[in-house]
Amino acid sequence: MNSPNDRLHTPIFVKSGDEMPLPEEPPVFHLITRDGLFRCRNHPFFRSSVRVDEFPSELAAHRPYLKLRYPKLPRKLLEQIVGFFSIVGRRHGAEAAVLLAWDRTAEEIVPIVPEQTGIVGRDWHGDPFPMELLYEIPPLPPQWTLIGDLHSHVDGPAYASTQDKSDEEYRPGLHLVVGRLRFEPPEFHCEVTVDGARFTIPDLGMVSAGYDRRREREVPVEWLDKLTVKSWSTSAATNVYQPVQRTNREVQDAVIVEDSERSKANGENRGDEVATMTAPWQVPIAPNGSTPDPS
Numbered sequence: 001m002n003s004p005n006d007r008l009h010t011p012i013f014v015k016s017g018d019e020m021p022l023p024e025e026p027p028v029f030h031l032i033t034r035d036g037l038f039r040c041r042n043h044p045f046f047r048s049s050v051r052v053d054e055f056p057s058e059l060a061a062h063r064p065y066l067k068l069r070y071p072k073l074p075r076k077l078l079e080q081i082v083g084f085f086s087i088v089g090r091r092h093g094a095e096a097a098v099l100l101a102w103d104r105t106a107e108e109i110v111p112i113v114p115e116q117t118g119i120v121g122r123d124w125h126g127d128p129f130p131m132e133l134l135y136e137i138p139p140l141p142p143q144w145t146l147i148g149d150l151h152s153h154v155d156g157p158a159y160a161s162t163q164d165k166s167d168e169e170y171r172p173g174l175h176l177v178v179g180r181l182r183f184e185p186p187e188f189h190c191e192v193t194v195d196g197a198r199f200t201i202p203d204l205g206m207v208s209a210g211y212d213r214r215r216e217r218e219v220p221v222e223w224l225d226k227l228t229v230k231s232w233s234t235s236a237a238t239n240v241y242q243p244v245q246r247t248n249r250e251v252q253d254a255v256i257v258e259d260s261e262r263s264k265a266n267g268e269n270r271g272d273e274v275a276t277m278t279a280p281w282q283v284p285i286a287p288n289g290s291t292p293d294p295s
């Protein structure tokens, strides 16, 4: 064991092995262990080791920080992704998500649109509003590194929700939320997580090469195909609809209804139509052809 700095009044040692003998010379020293920092004494009448929270004051100060070295998200790609979010929000009132990977071979950012399910509810007017977005990170080629994700809050404000923070705690990287989609530009909120800590990025320009306007006409149809929309319903018709097991109690008590009709419409309105389409909300059709009771 070595003292990291001979100028310390109380030397610091690192305990890196269970059988490692502790020094017997210094009357007082600090010991860094897996269980924390300890102040140890070699007193004429005893030897002690007591856990302490305060490090030696002669150490230099240090503050947490994050310095970004991410490649910047290309402007066109960001505008395509916002176009994707915009189409999904307008058609279904649903959130959507895109993952970002870094291709080390091509040295470029690659968008990944995972299979995803948007859960939507309906307000008193029958208008859809986003409730939850479910997706899993697909397996990636070995030369790709996941570096972040974007998801929409549709017309809600862009911020990191409690659910977002929970989802992202063990997913280091960029987390960009796009909200207020009825405005151009929409609202952006970016945070970066690393080792469980969250850092707010104050300027979109730190992670993106800019944003001008959304590109709905340039949204690949394959992206739209990855989305399934389901309606959240408190209908008691559990004999008709397949309930989806959720850990969230509020959703667990409800029934998830597959929106097969809107999924079909999603596939029929592609290409250039997506730019001008303002599909009204359609009542989901149950598998037996009836209309589920929203109450």
Ligand SMILES: [Zn+2]
Binding pocket: 151, 152, 153, 159, 160, 161, 164, 177
């Ligand atoms: Zn969110």
